[in-house]
Amino acid sequence: MNAIEIRGLRRDFPLPNGERGALRTALDGINLTVGEGEVHALLGPNGAGKTTLCKILATVLVPSAGTARILGRDVVTRLATVRPLIGCVFGGDRGLYGRLSARRNLHYWGALYGVPGHELRARAAELLDRFGLTAHADERVETFSRGMKQRLHLARGLMHAPRVLLLDEPTTGMDPVSARDFRTLIGELRREGRSILLTTHDMAEAETVCDRATLIDDGRILHTATPRELGALLSRHERIEATDVPAQLLAQMGTRSGVTSVNTGPDGITLIEVTDQDALTPVLRLLVDAGVTNLATTRPGLEEVYLQLIGDRGMDVAS
Amino acid sequence: MRAFRAGLSLQAALLWRSPGNLHVLATVPLYTLILLAMTDASHQAGLAPNAIIAPTLMALWTMALFTAGDLIDRDRHDGTLEPTVATPAPLAQVITGRICAVTAASLIAFAEAWVVGLCFGVHLSVHHPLTLVVGILTTSLTTACTAALIATLLVLTRGGRPYQNSLSFPFYLLSGIVVPIEVLPHWVHPISRIIYLSWSADLLRSAFRPEEPRQLPMQLIALGLLAAAGLACASVLMRRVLDRVRILGTLGHA
Ligand SMILES: Nc1ncnc2c1ncn2[C@@H]1O[C@H](COP(=O)(O)OP(=O)(O)O)[C@@H](O)[C@H]1O
Ligand SMILES: [Mg+2]
DSSP, rough: OSSEEEEEEEEEEEEESTTOEEEEEEEEEEEEEEEEOOEEEEEEESSHHHHHHHHHHHSSHHHHHHHETTTTTTTTHHHHHHHHGGEEEEEESSSSTSSSSSHHHHHHHHHHOOOOOOHHHHHHHHHHHHHHHHGTSSSSSSGGGGHHHHHHHHHHHTTTOOOOEEEESTTOOOOOHHHHHHHHHHHHHTTOOEEEEESOOOOHHHHHHOOEEEEETTTEEEEOOOOOHHHHHHHTEEEEEEEEHHHHHHHHHTTTTTTEEEEEEEEEEEEEESSSSHHHHHHHHHHHHOOOOEEEEEEHHHHHHHHHHHHHHHHHHOO | OHHHHHHHHHHHHHHHHHHGGHHHHHHHHHHOOOOOHHHHHHOOOGGGHHHHHHHHHHHHHHIIIIIIITTTHHHHHOHHHHHHHHHHSSSHHHHHHHHHHHHHHHHHHHHHHHHHHHTOOOOOSSOOHHHHHHHHHHHHHHHHHHHHHHHHHHHHHHGGHHHHHHTTHHHHTTTTSOOOOGSSOOGHHHHHHHSSSHHHHHHHEEEEEEEOOTTTTHHHHHHHHHHHHHHHHHHHHHHHHHHIIIOOOOSSOO
């Protein structure tokens, strides 16, 4: 049985200020399967439809068409059996009772998920500890930093030890250390056999924690990839930024195989794009040997990879 | 029942942690004093129970209107409504528990008014203790049901907030809490009678009078009907709230 099975999922919203009947399509026929025990990343820019998809899976939003199942149970027709199976973490500042302590919040949400009274305390204490919040357990949540709230959100989602976890941008607002701990946490949860759907717009994060990643944009799936493929996508068109590159070297560089483009801007910064990791090293060596010390390598952002994917597809269609 | 209990204790904690919600209780001694001074000045000792009952009912109504009535809309605003809907706990049960906590807290007003009365040298004699107990219970129940109606209405109608304020003082007058209904023009009476507070006020006052409370069955039936009507409307509207969240998707964001 699959943890998550989505078929032809569609969701339209009425336009807030639009004319009557005008709709905005947030999800446009999504098909997606997440196996049991799999960590699956859903990657996409803002407005891609990630949150909408999570809400439908979390049973708080009804799809306009198509079906979604959690461990074989339909999320629309079998609410009572589906809800206890899911833990959802909708990130952000909201969604917690700010005037209450972290501990009190966990007790409350745990109770709503049917965690028995005598287990609530132990579960909450264990999770507060796991997320490094024990020292602040009895402080009001409204005094917490964004990252602390985010960790509390995660603890909240785990109170009833759900089999399927939906994490909507769980690392936004976290400091880098917490974000690294988060990756460790995902590893632990995977070992415990939980299935995870995780949305993010951070490709590197998706690359390090997930088994597979699906890229979505504008409510449609562009591509599903393994972290390896994702890594390849990222290192394709790896770039070097350098200043004060001798003109002679520039000319030589342009003709090398593996170098896709060489451009020097008016600010004197040269941008060299290479096809992959293998092409990168010799180019770097050449630059260093020529005495260029002001060097940096950068990776394309998500948007660029998208453009590339859409571009590739465009070519597929054309040919 | 678990969800009800969770709601009850959540709201108790919220009230405890933000006493601002209980500011109404701070005004109770003041109102009691003013009303007692007025009865004293008019040499109408028989009106003394009024001076205790009126501030109590005012507190119950104010808390129902502003604290309990605000519950769901506040959750929507704070982003806690959607996560609550996502749990297996029935939303209506959670909200009922929370409203009951608010109503129970507002009963403190009764004790306050009583103590202020004692300090003022007013020794009220309860002629019909059972009537008093039944009166307090049915009044609380009807208050809770009405609060549920307000809470669902307020989250569904964005334009509802301005009416919230206008529902406080006019209601005290119309329901004859402060001034008995008999003093009001005749055409107002039917309006007064659809406000449950008018029945509550009469019922509670009768407990302090030596005469047999003959109106009791009638008053209980009226309160029961108004409670049932409020609850029925509230549960229909609660479905609408859930539909707004899940089908229209318009209650998730502030
Ligand atoms: N409740 C809503 N009403 C109207 N439009 C919405 C609503 N929720 C989301 N949308 C629209 O649907 C699209 C997808 O949004 P969302 O799922 O939040 O994207 P993401 O989480 O990937 O940033 C956006 O264009 C957004 O404006
Ligand atoms: Mg989102």
